[in-house]
Amino acid sequence: MSVVTVGRPQRPLSGRCQVPSDKAISHRAAILAAGSAGTSRIGNFSPAGDCHASTALVRRLGCEVTEDGDTLEVTGLGPSPSSRVFEEGLDCGRSGTTMRLGAGLVAGLPFTLQLTGHAQLLRRPMERVAEPLRRMGAEISTSAGGRPPIHLRGGELAGIEFTPPQASAQVKSAVLLAGLRASSPTTVFEPIPTRDHTERLLAAMGAHVVVAESDQGRSVRVEPGALNPLRLVVPGDASSAAVLAAAAALVKGSDVVLEKVSANPSRIGFFNVLRRMGARVEFEPRGDGRGPEPVADIRVRYAALEAFRIDAREVPALIDELPLLGLLATAAEGMSEVRGAAELRVKESDRIKGLIAGLRALGAEAEELEDGFIVRGPTTLRGGVCDAQTDHRLAMTFTLAGLVSEGPVEVAGSEFVADSFPGFLQSLRGLS
Numbered sequence: 001m002s003v004v005t006v007g008r009p010q011r012p013l014s015g016r017c018q019v020p021s022d023k024a025i026s027h028r029a030a031i032l033a034a035g036s037a038g039t040s041r042i043g044n045f046s047p048a049g050d051c052h053a054s055t056a057l058v059r060r061l062g063c064e065v066t067e068d069g070d071t072l073e074v075t076g077l078g079p080s081p082s083s084r085v086f087e088e089g090l091d092c093g094r095s096g097t098t099m100r101l102g103a104g105l106v107a108g109l110p111f112t113l114q115l116t117g118h119a120q121l122l123r124r125p126m127e128r129v130a131e132p133l134r135r136m137g138a139e140i141s142t143s144a145g146g147r148p149p150i151h152l153r154g155g156e157l158a159g160i161e162f163t164p165p166q167a168s169a170q171v172k173s174a175v176l177l178a179g180l181r182a183s184s185p186t187t188v189f190e191p192i193p194t195r196d197h198t199e200r201l202l203a204a205m206g207a208h209v210v211v212a213e214s215d216q217g218r219s220v221r222v223e224p225g226a227l228n229p230l231r232l233v234v235p236g237d238a239s240s241a242a243v244l245a246a247a248a249a250l251v252k253g254s255d256v257v258l259e260k261v262s263a264n265p266s267r268i269g270f271f272n273v274l275r276r277m278g279a280r281v282e283f284e285p286r287g288d289g290r291g292p293e294p295v296a297d298i299r300v301r302y303a304a305l306e307a308f309r310i311d312a313r314e315v316p317a318l319i320d321e322l323p324l325l326g327l328l329a330t331a332a333e334g335m336s337e338v339r340g341a342a343e344l345r346v347k348e349s350d351r352i353k354g355l356i357a358g359l360r361a362l363g364a365e366a367e368e369l370e371d372g373f374i375v376r377g378p379t380t381l382r383g384g385v386c387d388a389q390t391d392h393r394l395a396m397t398f399t400l401a402g403l404v405s406e407g408p409v410e411v412a413g414s415e416f417v418a419d420s421f422p423g424f425l426q427s428l429r430g431l432s
């Protein structure tokens with residue numbers, strides 16, 4: 001396991017930086033392209049390890065995939081691929097998005113296969129996606145405890161009306177993908193809306209998608225039909241941008257600009273909280289605004305921080321940024337509290353447990369709640385050793401802790417950062 005040691009920077013962070021392209025959009029682009037007829041061209045495809053898992057999966061399913069620099073071309077399986085039995089399990093690496101969206105793609109195809117992955121992924125819940133796909137007509141079973149491997153025989157599907165029991169964009173996306181090959185329309189209802197990249201890309205690929213919002217939540221209805229190939233340049237990743245923004249908000253005097261980042265409202269909850277805490281955050285729109293995803297340069301300037309409260313309604317728009325917010329809370333005046341975020345316990349690690357253990361090891365006043373956490377600040381962290389628990393988001397959070405601790409912070413498991421943000425340390429160094 002790699003260990004990285006981080007200390008305080010000598011000056012404030014400053015400058016401009018382009019973060020890697022968006023992981024969630026890249027996964028969807030590759031997987032939706034696989035389901036289409038024709039060749040899609042995806043520019044600025046994410047270099048994240050997790051997205052490689054998606055390209056590897058669609059290649060194994062029989063798509064032609066070529067890479068030219070950061071541009072990916074994927075030739076889809078078309079409307080009626082011939083039936084196939086895959087003898088060996090298909091590896092989804094450590095990527096939950098690959099496995100869940102992959103299951104949605106395969107559910108309507110005449111394929112019999114097993115989806116498996118790294119030990120970290122084999123601990124994560126998959127019944128949440130198996131259950132609705134089963135209701136649609138796929139033969140699908142999970143292993144002990146509802147975990148992977150997933151055994152799947154795709155086939156003829158019927159549309160369903162479905163409300164996921166937990167707010168999950170991955171589950172929504174899997175059901176919508178399967179809905180494209182069903183015999184009748186499919187509707188997913190979300191009492192608390194989640195990221196909408198799938199809906200946006202489906203519409204861009206010519207699918208008949210209708211989104212309706214009300215006080216009760218958001219419904220997405222998709223009609224069965226073929227997808228056109230996709231032409232897309234993926235914007236920068238809002239979650240990776242959040243890491244560098246958090247660094248700027250922690251280090252006194254910092255002023256950074258993160259260029260060409262996805263400004264999708266369903267993804268930028270972190271920046272809204274950062275603003276509420278007192279940091280100066282500005283969005284400058286980029287591009288012609290005609291692509292499926294809005295893009296902006298985000299400028300973040302240091303200011304004294306105040307505590308925040310986050311409840312279930314706000315969680316999906318910042319779910320992956322909650323570890324960063326836990327760290328920021330140690331520097332903020334007052335008691336910060338996160339509730340309604342029990343989903344954090346079934347991410348790449350139990351992020352509530354791992355985050356609070358790591359922050360406490362550094363000297364923070366932090367406490368676990370069943371569905372969130374409480375942090376009291378401001379505290380000057382002492383430094384020490386943190387275990388990233390094989391989790392890229394914890395690894396980056398603890399790395400940032402080193403920027404504001406009295407002594408150095410050693411992060412065990414720094415290599416996992418590449419699952420979402422290869423080049424993270426270089427980008428951080430570039431700003432400091």
Ligand code: S3P
Nearest residue numbers: 024097167168169170171319320
């Ligand atoms: C993702 C959705 C979220 C998020 C994950 C990526 C996606 O997971 O935590 O990192 O791309 O749809 P859930 O859908 O399980 O909440």
